Amino acid sequence: MENKSEEQAQPEKSIFTAIAQGDLPEFKNILAQHKGSVDFFDENGMTALQHAAYKGNKDMVQLLLDRGADVNSGKHEYNYTALHFGALSGNSDVCKLLLDAGAKPTATNSVGRSASQMAAFVGNHHTVATINNYVPASEISYFSVPQGQQTEPHLPPFLVESLHKFVLGVNIHPVRLALNLQHMSALLENAEKVSKVLEMLCKKEMTRGSDTNEVMAFKYHYLAYILREINNIRDKQKPVESKEDKKHDVIEIFSKKLLKPGKDGVSLDLMDSFLKDCVREFPYRECTTFHQMVTSLTSKDPPPALTVINCTINGQRGFVDAIPYCSTCGEEKPAKKCSKCKTVQYCDRECQRLHWFVHKKACNRESSVPVNSKPNIDPSEITAELQNLVAG
Numbered sequence: 082m083e084n085k086s087e088e089q090a091q092p093e094k095s096i097f098t099a100i101a102q103g104d105l106p107e108f109k110n111i112l113a114q115h116k117g118s119v120d121f122f123d124e125n126g127m128t129a130l131q132h133a134a135y136k137g138n139k140d141m142v143q144l145l146l147d148r149g150a151d152v153n154s155g156k157h158e159y160n161y162t163a164l165h166f167g168a169l170s171g172n173s174d175v176c177k178l179l180l181d182a183g184a185k186p187t188a189t190n191s192v193g194r195s196a197s198q199m200a201a202f203v204g205n206h207h208t209v210a211t212i213n214n215y216v217p218a219s220e221i222s223y224f225s226v227p228q229g230q231q232t233e234p235h236l237p238p239f240l241v242e243s244l245h246k247f248v249l250g251v252n253i254h255p256v257r258l259a260l261n262l263q264h265m266s267a268l269l270e271n272a273e274k275v276s277k278v279l280e281m282l283c284k285k286e287m288t289r290g291s292d293t294n295e296v297m298a299f300k301y302h303y304l305a306y307i308l309r310e311i312n313n314i315r316d317k318q319k320p321v322e323s324k325e326d327k328k329h330d331v332i333e334i335f336s337k338k339l340l341k342p343g344k345d346g347v348s349l350d351l352m353d354s355f356l357k358d359c360v361r362e363f364p365y366r367e368c369t370t371f372h373q374m375v376t377s378l379t380s381k382d383p384p385p386a387l388t389v390i391n392c393t394i395n396g397q398r399g400f401v402d403a404i405p406y407c408s409t410c411g412e413e414k415p416a417k418k419c420s421k422c423k424t425v426q427y428c429d430r431e432c433q434r435l436h437w438f439v440h441k442k443a444c445n446r447e448s449s450v451p452v453n454s455k456p457n458i459d460p461s462e463i464t465a466e467l468q469n470l471v472a473g
Contacts, residue, residue, distance in 0.1 A: 137170030254411035
């Protein structure tokens with residue numbers, strides 16, 4: 082019996098070794114020969130899936146999930162789940178795989194920290210945003226099927242995919258959301274139905290009992306609020322006659338309204354007021370998330386409302402990164418710079434075009450300042466220096 086146990090333990094040890102070494106071919110080979118469950122444990126109660134998640138190895142995680150690995154195994158000595166380890170690895174793709182497989186984002190370890198909180202603790206901010214913004218497609222598709230006495234669903238089935246993509250977005254800057262809607266015109270064309278579904282999703286998140294997700298509830302409300310505002314602008318405007326006619330483009334009007342600077346030429350007062358109204362209209366005023374946002378917004382020296390909302394949805398950053406942002410939509414690490422002044426950055430030409438009415442004055446000032454890239458050199462000094470070198 083002892084020999085049999087040793088024979089069973091050997092493949093398990095080999096798999097842990099292959100994961101530690103990142104040896105994917107060997108891992109596949111061992112896994113192919115292992116016919117039993119892959120939910121075996123090391124001396125600390127860690128599964129192979131948890132080891133692979135901690136290493137941030139997407140391929141190994143996928144293979145283990147395909148073999149039926151328990152994504153919510155809770156035998157780790159400190160109650161870390163695979164998602165906790167994926168969050169610590171900083172690999173957002175691994176976290177997405179685990180979430181798709183049913184990992185519980187609200188599960189906490191022995192010190193009461195969720196996976197996103199652990200990711201924030203070690204500075205994996207994109208991973209925090211990925212976890213905080215995740216929602217399974219089934220949550221959206223539920224509303225595309227008639228329920229009870231309904232003769233038609235709340236959400237037309239053809240909108241499920243685009244709405245799911247819209248909800249999963251990590252960049253929650255209102256201008257970026259507006260630009261996303263520009264490429265998902267069906268959502269805007271069905272704005273009333275979509276915003277109603279988003280508010281129903283908000284209510285659903287707030288009535289889950291112990292699984293209530295206040296952050297996701299607020300995000301649904303936030304998305305619905307922005308969608309309704311853009312739709313209200315559309316209702317007041319005549320139809321756009323052509324793609325070249327930007328005068329009555331609702332996305333253009335909405336974006337420029339929020340990007341217009343205040344009297345000081347810097348502060349985005351209209352955006353701040355708009356987003357504060359959004360927070361104020363959140364219907365679940367007794368929840369912790371609402372009180373935290375209100376406390377921040379009414380403090381002695383309050384941060385911008387966009388910062389408060391972004392921290393609420395995507396998680397608080399423990400330190401300030403020197404990461405460039407698009408001046409229009411807030412996207413991290415934009416690909417373009419203003420070709421004239423080279424001082425501000427944008428995602429693409431559309432973002433630059435939208436922001437030009439703000440940037441043009443500063444751009445003209447900066448580009449008009451002469452740049453002395455080469456110092457003035459006296460030829461006689463060079464001649465004298467050369468003579469000294471030759472003489473030396």
